[in-house]
Amino acid sequence: MAVAEIGSLQSSILFSVLVLFIATTAYLLFIRSLPGQPNAYQRRALQLFSWFFLTEFLAYLVYCLRFIDLHLFSVVCNNMLYLCGVYLFYCGVRLRYQLEISSRLLGWIAVHVLGLAAALFWFTAVHNDIFIRLPLALGSFCIPVLITFSLIRQQQRPGNLGDRVLLLCTVVALLLLPLLYPIFGYLLRPDQQGQLMVMTLVTLTLETLCIGGLAISYIYDLIDKLRSDANTDKLTQSSNRRYFFKVAPQFQQRVAAGENISLVLLDIDHFKQLNDSYGHQAGDAVLRHFAALLRQLLTKTDLIVRYGGEEFLLVLPGYTPAQTLPLLQQFQALLRQSPLHYEGEDLAVRASYGVAALHAGQDIDHCVHRADLALYQAKANGRDMVVLDSPGATS
Known part of the structure; x- marks a missing residue:
């Protein structure tokens, strides 16, 4: 992407199409991984994937609002939706291990999302300081990824390839989190308005990595189940x-x-x-x-x-x-x-x-x-x- 194109509506639309294609691919991979009659946890995970897809779509629509002089609204809502997307990944991992999503957990997620929104509003509208705003957003994204990593380590089953894929994607996301922004920033060299494009690229990369890993882990779970079914008597489970x-x-x-x-x-x-x-x-x-x-x-x-x-x-x-x-x-x-x-x-x-x-x-x-x-x-x-x-x- 050329420097002159950063911030243009045309490049933003092309970028959004690419993002939606990647998100749709992960969504379809997950749907294909489900058995013909999914259990209650798998149905709820399917709902979370649908919400993730909707969240990403709304995030890119909000991103485009910066072209009609709604920069503040775009910054705050865009990052709120991204954080919701990362938490949907965490909830999807919980459901993969058949763990409940309690109302208390949802309450803490709401507090975190609203707290980030308030902080971004302050450091955009009152004190326009991008050097505080960006680490704040990236650090917020890191929190659900860290607790997801801890959850996978606790629930990991010996020899389960899906767990290994999920753990690898989470570790790579954690390692890339502090690196992607300076890399994209150096390559694209955006102005201050174009920083949101860089932030979008960073978040897209991390969320696609995480949600794609979750979809692949479900596929490996299905393969393991098919292997188990081939070796198991369905009536007696022997x-x-x-x-x-x-x-x-x-x-x-x-x-x-x-x-x-x-x-x-x-x-x-x-x-x-x-x-x-x-x-x-x-x-x-x-x-x-x-x-x-x-x-x-x-x-x-x-x-x-x-x-x-x-x-x-x-x-x-x-x-x-x-x-x-x-x-x-x-x-x-x-x-x-x-x-x-x-x-x-x-x-x-x-x-x-x-x-x-x-x-x-x-x-x-x-x-x-x-x-x-x-x-x-x-x-x-x-x-x-x-x-x-x-x-x-x-x-």
């Missing part, structure tokens, strides 16, 4: 059979390194009768209840797999088949103490168990087959019991 065979080589490597790992195949007793007597919805409720009790008993290092139908598979690192007996007996007791309450009735849920050890160099299918044979023996012996792969060991 791992599915596909995921089990995907990670099976890892268990074989651990066994080869000397670790004990046992596989337990569980089958819910008389499940077909439950389905026939109470309907498939009752059967689904039984499966969810059964999986929830398993999660209640087992640890994060254990793997729960819905292997098929009413069959579940447990992978228990650190257990020999004999060492699984106390754990499975504890689960049997938990099942007896926790009937499923369904439509006014208590449905007793029982299961049979077959246990086999995973041996070094052994195919995972063969180990599952041995656990299945033990499970078949448990069914033949009267159900609701544990049978180990080793001969004669039953409970």
Whole structure:
């Protein structure tokens, strides 16, 4: 942009078109990242993105008012809208982590925005001092970015790529905040009236960086969710059979390194009768209840797999088949103490168990087959019991 063009209405209109294009792109990226049926937090985040888009549009309209001798109004309202835009970014990050936006928080935001407006009015209308006004505005923009950075650090989840992108964008925004104004000021060399154009460039760069990072983080969250859905049984929220065979080589490597790992195949007793007597919805409720009790008993290092139908598979690192007996007996007791309450009735849920050890160099299918044979023996012996792969060991 040539020096002579700074402050011209034509260049301002072209600049505003560019800004709106960037803001619209970030907005559309976020919309595309949402699932077909977004939850309440995602819907509220979508509203915040819409408000951000509207805020930016109004900010550029207000910016253009300086061409019709409304410089004071343009300076004050323009920066108020920019600060609101940065706070919308902060609120969007809160909603990404499913944190509420309290009325107290909104009150503090309102105080900050109105305080900035009063200070800008004073240092524009009463004491026209640009060397105070500009650091004041930039410092105000820095506050919500700093608290956003702190929030991301507190809520960051290990290995989440969306969190990393969001944190990186926030850090870059903080680093650029004190640098962009002198850089743009040196390149454009504006007069005093053109300082607002430089301020607009600085704020545009920071807000586009932040809001674009938020949109990208939502896209990565969607990718993670799709990956999780591909490996998870939707009904029981357990791992599915596909995921089990995907990670099976890892268990074989651990066994080869000397670790004990046992596989337990569980089958819910008389499940077909439950389905026939109470309907498939009752059967689904039984499966969810059964999986929830398993999660209640087992640890994060254990793997729960819905292997098929009413069959579940447990992978228990650190257990020999004999060492699984106390754990499975504890689960049997938990099942007896926790009937499923369904439509006014208590449905007793029982299961049979077959246990086999995973041996070094052994195919995972063969180990599952041995656990299945033990499970078949448990069914033949009267159900609701544990049978180990080793001969004669039953409970």
